[in-house]
Amino acid sequence: MTDRNPYSPDAPIPARLRPAMEALGRVGRDLSRRIARGPLGGQLAATVGDNADGDRQKALDVLADEAFARDLAGTGVRWYASEEQEGVVELDPRGTLALAIDPLDGSSNIETNVSIGTIFSIREAGPEGEASFLRPGHEQIAAGYIIYGPQCMMLVTFGDGVQDYILDPETGRFTLVNSQLTIPGESAEFAINASNYRHWSKPVRAYIDDCLAGSEGPRAKNFNMRWIASLVAETHRILVRGGLFLYPRDDRPGYDMGRLRMVYECAPIAMLVEQAQGRATDTTTRILDKVPAELHARTPFVFGSITKVDRVTAYHDLPEQEVSALFGNRGLFRV
Numbered sequence: 001m002t003d004r005n006p007y008s009p010d011a012p013i014p015a016r017l018r019p020a021m022e023a024l025g026r027v028g029r030d031l032s033r034r035i036a037r038g039p040l041g042g043q044l045a046a047t048v049g050d051n052a053d054g055d056r057q058k059a060l061d062v063l064a065d066e067a068f069a070r071d072l073a074g075t076g077v078r079w080y081a082s083e084e085q086e087g088v089v090e091l092d093p094r095g096t097l098a099l100a101i102d103p104l105d106g107s108s109n110i111e112t113n114v115s116i117g118t119i120f121s122i123r124e125a126g127p128e129g130e131a132s133f134l135r136p137g138h139e140q141i142a143a144g145y146i147i148y149g150p151q152c153m154m155l156v157t158f159g160d161g162v163q164d165y166i167l168d169p170e171t172g173r174f175t176l177v178n179s180q181l182t183i184p185g186e187s188a189e190f191a192i193n194a195s196n197y198r199h200w201s202k203p204v205r206a207y208i209d210d211c212l213a214g215s216e217g218p219r220a221k222n223f224n225m226r227w228i229a230s231l232v233a234e235t236h237r238i239l240v241r242g243g244l245f246l247y248p249r250d251d252r253p254g255y256d257m258g259r260l261r262m263v264y265e266c267a268p269i270a271m272l273v274e275q276a277q278g279r280a281t282d283t284t285t286r287i288l289d290k291v292p293a294e295l296h297a298r299t300p301f302v303f304g305s306i307t308k309v310d311r312v313t314a315y316h317d318l319p320e321q322e323v324s325a326l327f328g329n330r331g332l333f334r335v
């Protein structure tokens with residue numbers, strides 16, 4: 001149970017990334033046990049402060065960040081960028097990798113026993129810390145997440161498909177269950193926080209209106225809506241079952257670029273989604289081609305099956321008067 005190597009022997013992990021991947025797996029395994037004990041292991045959901053971005057920090061956010069930073073030292077990682085730290089930390093001047101992490105994603109769900117996760121992204125380290133991360137996402141050499149749910153799993157890509165592991169509680173090892181996971185093309189599910197409807201742009205409202213109109217609307221089909229408020233859990237459902245995720249920009253103060261962060265949330269999820277034969281955009285532009293302006297930069301985020309993501313883009317590509325006309329002419333997008 002306390003193996004240094006937290007993977008099954010057949011895990012196809014590139015040798016150069018092995019030490020860092022083993023550290024991620026070990027910390028993920030420890031966190032999954034801690035999370036499973038809930039309040040028996042301490043007040044994990046207690047608010048302990050604010051992070052660089054003004055978000056509330058929970059005890060588990062901080063504990064996870066400290067554990068990853070500690071275990072990743074000496075594994076080839078030079079630069080460590082975390083949601084929970086304002087600037088980039090140099091772990092090892094001889095390291096050749098730059099690792100970005102959302103140590104605990106979905107922290108609003110900690111006390112509710114809903115799936116939460118860790119998201120990570122690995123790049124080549126440049127000579128400067130921050131500049132190593134202000135690069136397009138297509139330069140990532142690995143990306144993945146750990147989901148702490150009914151099963152603890154790790155999904156990871158090294159640029160050659162998506163590998164899917166389950167942590168076997170009997171052996172304490174992430175065991176490979178699928179080495180080429182792909183997103184199913186067909187699904188009637190979409191995920192968006194609909195409480196922000198009145199703040200969205202017209203194209204997003206038109207798209208969702210058409211889904212909500214169901215079999216009587218232009219899509220002539222009924223949909224189901226999902227919102228877990230845990231990006232890792234939404235991603236996992238979509239990778240396994242298909243569908244669409246949207247966190248668009250909106251008119252609330254501070255949401256002009258949406259909510260999710262490019263470097264350690266959207267770029268790694270976008271790489272996984274593309275490697276699983278899906279698509280990820282900021283509603284119009286491919287996420288992996290965008291260069292973040294700063295470490296904690298936000299971006300609107302849409303991902304899922306290719307046809308669904310393209311349909312969202314099509315609503316955004318319409319001239320303003322045609323989007324307005326959509327509200328009176330629902331037949332335009334009939335398929």
Ligand SMILES: O=P(O)(O)OC[C@H]1O[C@](O)(COP(=O)(O)O)[C@@H](O)[C@@H]1O
Nearest residue numbers: 102104105106107108193229230231
């Ligand atoms: O509460 P909202 O606005 O629906 O936002 C939910 C989103 O916020 C997040 O929880 C942000 O992640 P953190 O918990 O790492 O801050 C995402 O996982 C999720 O998609």
Ligand SMILES: [Mg+2]
Nearest residue numbers: 102105106265
């Ligand atoms: Mg997050």
Ligand SMILES: [Mg+2]
Nearest residue numbers: 083102104105
């Ligand atoms: Mg987080």
